[in-house]
Amino acid sequence: METDCTRSEAPVDNAPIGPTSPTGPLAALPAGTRLLHIGPHKTGTTAIQGALFAAKGKLPEHGVEFPATSRHPMEAALAACARPAMIGDTVPTEKHWTRLLKQVEATGSRTSVISSEFFADAPDDETVARIVEQLGGDRVHVLVTLRPIARIMPSQWQQYVQNGLRMGYEEWLDHMLRKAPYEKPNPSFWRRHRHDRLVERWIRAVGADRITVVVADDRDRDSLMRTFEALLGLPENLLRPVPDAANRSLTLAETEMLRKLNVEFRGNGLPDELYSKLVRNGAVMHMKNTCSPTAEDVKIATPDWAVEAAGHIGAEMVERIDAMGVRVIGDASLLSTIPKQREPATGPAAAEARIAPEVAAHALYGALAAAAAAPVRHTAEAKARTVHQTSSKELVRVLGHRCLKRLRRR
Secondary structure, three states, X not given: OOOOOOOXXXXXXXXXXXXXXXXXXXXXXXXXOEEEEOOOOOOOHHHHXXXXXXXXXXXXXXXXXXXXXXXXOHHHHHHHOOOOOOOOXXXXXXXXXXXXXXXXXXXXXXXXXXXXXXXXXXOOHHHHHHHHHHHOXXXXXXXXXXXXXXXXXXXXXXXXXXXXXXXXXXXXXXXXXXXXXXXXXXXXXXXXXOXXXXXXXXXXXXXXXXXXXXXXXXXXXXXXXXHHHHHXXXXXXXXXXXXXXXXXXXXXXXXXXXXXXXXXXXXXXXXXXXXXXXXXXXXXXXXXXXXXXXXXXXXXXXXHHHHHHHHHHHHHHHHHHHOOOOEEEOOHXXXXXXXXXXXXXXXXXXXXXXXXXXXXXXXXXXXHHHHHOOOOOOOHHHHHOOHHHOOHHXXXXXXXXXXXXXXXXX
């Protein structure tokens, strides 16, 4: 579930959009195609990956393979793009990428589909060309899924916070939209989401005739599933959404709680591995899995100036993509539409966001449960002084280093 800006949309037709191209109903790609879905982030990638993985056992009878052994081969994509892991996670190695390549090769002449939004992070033309060549060269067809920038921004910001970002939303927007060269604090954002340049990079590797751009429409959330089915030659409704509470976006209160925790975490110099285990995969994961947002929760609101700026950038991107000669499925004008204002949106009301006690309790329990899974032993140094003789800052640091040692031993 992704958090939207507090804007209304123009009235829409009730009829589903469905998988069509400018020339009519969508035809399946040639048998033996290796369909590479590169995202980018926050464009329905998790839903598609979950549906493909759930249908993995049924795909072969229709001549299609999902070669990855997990829903999302993230480590393989990160290794292929020479990108770092999320803070504190295991460093991706060439072995992850080589393993995926072997799995793809094992599909033989059958159609296969590989999906990871981290392929959008490929840093240069050389890397993109190498990925295409290793996956099969002329057999590769690249699929790019897009959403309006104004809808991506709040979801992407809270995702960055889940990876340690300490900057508030409005300040982050200011950096991304007003402070050239727009690379701080997250240089990956425009590499992923300047969508015209993303498409252009991959055109240089495969040509415009082997790229399909799909504009995701939030008014018809099933249309993305139906488009993948049509491209892969699958029966309709074979791909079904898979509930995934862990993929939901955080509310404003949850994000602010985590952001302030990030400030304390960095201020005390704790190790990244501890953040990965106790915070992101402990507190945050447990909170997501056990707490569902309610109507009373304050959403992440994108201020008017940022929505309008995103709309103008979207218009530039649509114009450039239209001129590239790639196939576009869906309504490209959605990428540049500035929704009509429903109520004033001056920015995230952080002061109004209050996290419910039960949500905070679940987050705390998640961290404790993660710590309990890797217990630490008392050392002679710890026994030399009692707790009340040690400062809280030093206690936190000692606990962090002990947990890290235990994690490394495991």
